[in-house]
Amino acid sequence: MSDESDDGTGEGSALAVFDEAMREQFTWYVVAKKEFQDAIRSKGLWVLSAVFTVIFVMPVGIVLYIGGIGPSVDSGGLGMRVIIESIYLNLVTAILPIVAIFVGVAAITKERSSGSMKVLLSLPFSRRDVIVGKVLGRCATVAVPFLVAATATAGFFMLSRVSFNGEMYLLFMLYSLLLALVMVAIAVSISGAVSTTVRSFLANLTVYVYVTFLWNSVANGVGQVLWNQVGVSRSIRWNTVMFLKLFSPTQSYKAVVRSMLAGFSDSVQPGLQRLSRQSGEQLTQMGAAQYARYNLFNVRGGFLSPGLPAADKRVLCENVVGASYRNVTVTAQNQTQTASVCTGGSDLPFYLSDPAVVVFMLSWVGVAAAVSYYTFDRVDL
Amino acid sequence: MAAIELDGVTKTFGDVEALRGVDMEVEEGEIFGFLGPNGAGKTTTIDVLLDFVRPTSGSARMLGLDVHEESREIRKRTGVLPEGFDVYGRLTGRQHFEFVSEAKDADADLDAVRERVGLDAEDFERKANGYSKGMKQRLVLGMALIGEPDLLILDEPSTGLDPNGARRMREIVREERERGATVFFSSHILGQVESVCDRVAILEDGEVVAVDSVEGLREAAGTETVFTVTLATPVDGVVEAAEAVDGVEGARVSDATVIVRCADDVKMEVLTAIEEAGGDVEDFDTDEVSLDELFAAYTEEEE
Numbered sequence: 001m002s003d004e005s006d007d008g009t010g011e012g013s014a015l016a017v018f019d020e021a022m023r024e025q026f027t028w029y030v031v032a033k034k035e036f037q038d039a040i041r042s043k044g045l046w047v048l049s050a051v052f053t054v055i056f057v058m059p060v061g062i063v064l065y066i067g068g069i070g071p072s073v074d075s076g077g078l079g080m081r082v083i084i085e086s087i088y089l090n091l092v093t094a095i096l097p098i099v100a101i102f103v104g105v106a107a108i109t110k111e112r113s114s115g116s117m118k119v120l121l122s123l124p125f126s127r128r129d130v131i132v133g134k135v136l137g138r139c140a141t142v143a144v145p146f147l148v149a150a151t152a153t154a155g156f157f158m159l160s161r162v163s164f165n166g167e168m169y170l171l172f173m174l175y176s177l178l179l180a181l182v183m184v185a186i187a188v189s190i191s192g193a194v195s196t197t198v199r200s201f202l203a204n205l206t207v208y209v210y211v212t213f214l215w216n217s218v219a220n221g222v223g224q225v226l227w228n229q230v231g232v233s234r235s236i237r238w239n240t241v242m243f244l245k246l247f248s249p250t251q252s253y254k255a256v257v258r259s260m261l262a263g264f265s266d267s268v269q270p271g272l273q274r275l276s277r278q279s280g281e282q283l284t285q286m287g288a289a290q291y292a293r294y295n296l297f298n299v300r301g302g303f304l305s306p307g308l309p310a311a312d313k314r315v316l317c318e319n320v321v322g323a324s325y326r327n328v329t330v331t332a333q334n335q336t337q338t339a340s341v342c343t344g345g346s347d348l349p350f351y352l353s354d355p356a357v358v359v360f361m362l363s364w365v366g367v368a369a370a371v372s373y374y375t376f377d378r379v380d381l
Numbered sequence: 382m383a384a385i386e387l388d389g390v391t392k393t394f395g396d397v398e399a400l401r402g403v404d405m406e407v408e409e410g411e412i413f414g415f416l417g418p419n420g421a422g423k424t425t426t427i428d429v430l431l432d433f434v435r436p437t438s439g440s441a442r443m444l445g446l447d448v449h450e451e452s453r454e455i456r457k458r459t460g461v462l463p464e465g466f467d468v469y470g471r472l473t474g475r476q477h478f479e480f481v482s483e484a485k486d487a488d489a490d491l492d493a494v495r496e497r498v499g500l501d502a503e504d505f506e507r508k509a510n511g512y513s514k515g516m517k518q519r520l521v522l523g524m525a526l527i528g529e530p531d532l533l534i535l536d537e538p539s540t541g542l543d544p545n546g547a548r549r550m551r552e553i554v555r556e557e558r559e560r561g562a563t564v565f566f567s568s569h570i571l572g573q574v575e576s577v578c579d580r581v582a583i584l585e586d587g588e589v590v591a592v593d594s595v596e597g598l599r600e601a602a603g604t605e606t607v608f609t610v611t612l613a614t615p616v617d618g619v620v621e622a623a624e625a626v627d628g629v630e631g632a633r634v635s636d637a638t639v640i641v642r643c644a645d646d647v648k649m650e651v652l653t654a655i656e657e658a659g660g661d662v663e664d665f666d667t668d669e670v671s672l673d674e675l676f677a678a679y680t681e682e683e684e
Contacts, residue, residue, distance in 0.1 A: 023483060027453075030483045034469070034476075041471040041508075114467040119521060122431060122461035123484040124453050380394075380434035 031125055031133025032140070039103070039141040048099065049145035055095065056149040059087045060156045079162035081261045084172055089257055092176050093250040097183050097212060101204045103138045104187025108376060109197040117381060131192055131372045135185045142180050146173075168264045172257060179253040182364045186249075189368035192376030211248055219244035235319035238312065242320050242352065245296055252361040256354050258292035275341060279328040284344035289354050290321045294342055310340055317342035322349055382445045384409045384532050384563035385430065390439035391587075392425055399425045401587040402439065407565055407580075412558050414574040415567040417584035423567040424464050426584070427536050431461060444532060457485060460525030464536035464567075468517050470510030474500060477509065477520055478527060487528030498523040499549050514541035522550070526557070533557055535566035551577050607668045608641040608648050613661040622658035626650050 022029040039045060060083065108131075111117040120130060150173050157164045186207060191200045210218075223241035226232045232240075245251045262268045268285045276283040286294065297316055301307030308316070317325040324345030330337050350356060385407035392400040400422050407413040417423050428434040429441050432452040441448040443455045468477060478491040495505050498519040504512070509520065518541045525533060535554075539547045554564050554577050568574050574581060575595060582592040591598060612619070615637045623632040623639060628647035633640055639660070641651050648667065656662055 023486075030480065033483075034472070034480050037476060038469055038471050115463070115465045116467040116469060118433065118461075118463035118466045119468065119524070121433060122456060122459075122463055122525075123481060124457040125484065126453055378435075381428070 027125065028129040028133035028136065031120070031129055032137035035134055035137025036140050039138060040144065044102075045141060045145060048102070049148045052095075052099075052145045052149035053152050055091065056088075056153045057156050059083065059091070060153055060160055060162070063160050063162060080157065080165050080168060081265055083162060084168070085258060085261055088172070089254055092179065093254060094212070096176065096180055097208050097250065099142055100180060100183030100187045101201075101208060103142055104135075104184050105191055105200050105204050106197045107134045107138060107188045108191040109194065109200050112381060113196065121381070127377050128372070131188060131369075131376060135181070135188045135368075138188065139177075139181050139184045142184060143177060146177065146180065165264060168261065171260050175253060175257050175260065178358075178361065179249065182249045182361055185365045185368040189371040189376075192372050194375075195379075211250060215248040215251065216245065219248075234312065234315040238316050238320050242293065242296070242316075246352070246357055246360050247363075249361055249364050251296065252357045255292055255296055256357050256361070258295065259289040259354055262288035262291050269343075272341070272343070275328065275330065275339065278330045278332050279339075281326070281328050283326065283328070283341065286321075286323050286342060286344045287348055289352070290323050290344070290348045293321045293348065293352050294323065299342070313340070313342065318345070321352065322346050382409060383407060383442075384411075384444060385413075385565060386442045387426070387429075388440045390426070390429055390436045390441055392422075392429065392434060393437045399587055400429070400436070403584070403587070403589055405582055405589055405592060407563060409563050410558065410561060411579040412554060412564045412577055413566070414578035414581035415565060415584065416574060416581055417567075417569065419569055421584045422587040423569075423584055424536055425587075427464070427534060427567065430534065431456070431459075431463075458531045460527070460530035460533045462518075462522050462525045462533075462535040462538050464540075466517075466521055468509045468512065468520060471508055473508055474505040474512075474520055477524060481524045481527045485528040489527045489529075491527070494523045494526055497526065497553065499546065515543060515546055518542055519546070522553070526553070529560065529562070531562055533562055533564045533566070535564070537568060538566055539568065539570060606643055606645045606648070608643055608651060609666045609668065610639040610641065610652065610655055610660070610662055611664040611666075612637040612639065612655075613663050616658065616660045619655050619658045619660045622654045622660075623651050626654050 019033075063083065108117070111120060117130075121127070125133070150169075154164070154166075154169060157169070187204055190203045190207065191197075194200050194203060219241050222244060223237045226240060227234070227237045246255060267273060268288050268291045272283055272285055285291075294316060297313075298305060298307050299313055299316070307313075314325040317323045321342075322345060323342050325340060326343050327338055327340045330339050383406045385405065387403045387405045390400055390403045391398070403422070403426055415423055415426070425434065429436050430443055430448055432449050435449060444458055446455050448455065472480070474495070475491065478489075478494065481487070482489055482491065492502075492505075495502070500516065500519045500523065504516060509517065512520065518538070522535075522538065525535070533554075538550050538554075542550060554566070557564055566574075578595060580592065580594050581598065583590050583598075615634070619639050620632045620634050623629055623641050626643070626647055627650075628644040629651060630642040632642070639655060643651060645667075648665075652662060652665065
């Protein structure tokens with residue numbers, strides 16, 4: 001508690017120049033800086049760093065020390081792709097929203113109830129500056145433990161027998177920080193919309209449960225109603241469900257990260273080459289984004305579910321992601337089977353492309369801004 | 382141009398009327414006291430000026446600018462010591478000053494401001510969560526002074542200050558006026574306002590009941606004398622007896638002391654009346670009317 005580190009003034013001149021420029025350019029910058037200075041001294045943050053690091057390092061640590069569990073094939077960065085896609089993607093979407101709530105839930109309500117908001121708004125900041133500054137300042141605060149954990153994890157990756165692809169890893173971190181921005185913006189805007197921290201917590205929890213656990217069911221439910229009650233075509237049904245899915249911040253995050261990951265490997269669709277050999281047909285790979293969108297749905301069937309019916313898969317493949325659905329005859333071990341597979345066809349429609357999905361994701365920042373504009377901006381303090 | 386203009390400002394919270402048509406004008410370069418008991422609406426009025434709450438009707442301007450539309454511009458040129466504030470516990474005193482300095486783009490000598498408000502150099506480098514109420518008050522007063530604002534708004538500035546601190550506060554208020562700033566401050570402790578203010582307004586129940594110079598108010602209240610009579614023991618009925626005397630504005634009692642506001646030439650009659658009512662007069666004293674008395678006069682008239 002007693003140590004007094006000097007920050008800001010008199011440090012490296014590059015930092016000072018940056019500081020000066022930011023202050024001149026953005027009215028929210030001073031708020032963001034104060035938020036960061038304040039939060040970086042919170043012990044909770046350092047506990048968070050430790051927790052983050054442990055959770056992040058664990059999966060790759062297991063690969064490193066208990067060799068048998070990890071994937072043995074490691075050509076073209078496939079090992080890292082598989083680990084990120086099957087473990088880290090779910091880890092981030094489960095943890096980041098909780099962390100965002102943790103840092104954002106009391107961002108505004110606490111200052112309102114303690115009275116420091118009066119000091120803050122006595123200074124020449126608009127209420128929008130306060131919200132934007134809080135979102136960005138607290139995002140920077142989340143970035144610190146996140147980067148600590150990420151750096152440690154990168155170290156473990158390099159030590160493991162999974163070959164480390166720095167560019168892939170960096171992009172994954174970048175998209176994850178973007179998700180953090182979106183989630184913190186949502187949490188802070190909720191904090192500005194209600195009058196007490198308890199209400200903010202309840203509202204944040206509701207949003208979290210809805211986004212994380214119910215969103216997909218609701219999206220699929222809407223599709224079902226459209227199909228059964230309204231009687232729309234299969235194409236309209238699945239296009240609607242796709243759109244609804246992609247408007248979830250975590251689903252859109254998963255969608256872009258999956259295309260990014262697929263783009264790094266030699267074969268976007270693992271196993272397609274084998275199928276090509278076994279059937280003797282020329283099967284082309286789907287585009288990375290196409291593959292990622294198609295796999296947002298339960299197309300393979302899983303542990304307890306049979307997966308989507310073939311008719312629906314065909315529509316998803318051809319009418320939604322613009323690929324081509326092929327039935328092939330496979331001969332292996334003297335047995336002949338027919339298999340169907342979605343393969344490369346024409347292009348993914350632009351409204352499902354990566355840039356479009358990033359826009360869907362960032363639209364949540366717009367939603368958060370609108371919430372603040374109609375609540376915190378107008379309320380009597 | 383007036384530093385502060387309030388024109389028919391009303392504010393209703395639910396079905397509570399906090400402000401019921403406040404009209405007031407504060408001139409540039411004056412020290413203006415804003416008086417009233419707790420709950421009269423002083424803080425709500427200041428909240429309207431700072432755009433913390435939006436008035437139900439009426440308009441308010443500061444430094445010639447609309448308090449809502451041009452709030453940011455106003456707050457660049459205004460220093461504020463709000464009521465019921467808190468500071469950032471994890472930041473040091475210096476970081477608080479730096480924060481304001483950067484927010485207002487001011488090039489202030491922070492240590493000079495610190496000294497002016499009487500904050501220890503050592504405390505200044507400490508985190509503010511260990512500050513006492515008085516230290517927090519000094520800290521935020523210092524924050525208000527940074528950047529030489531054209532207008533200072535101080536809501537109950539003496540709260541939590543010891544007598545020395547309160548005196549320092551009054552000195553600072555005078556210094557700021559001499560620099561050319563307008564000072565607007567509210568208080569419910571009238572004694573502290575009397576010696577500094579050029580003019581005062583009295584707010585009662587959401588309405589301004591008087592605006593005048595301190596002398597002017599005394600005259601307006603029509604009372605020139607406060608006559609303090611000390612009795613040996615408290616006696617019932619002395620107030621009524623004193624009030625029955627012609628020329629007495631009002632009287633009240635606290636313990637064995639009777640305070641009578643009256644014209645100068647009826648003092649002897651008052652003494653007689655008190656003695657006749659059974660009071661054993663030990664001592665009496667004549668004083669010029671204090672704002673306390675004045676204030677009582679105004680609020681009684683309202684009833």
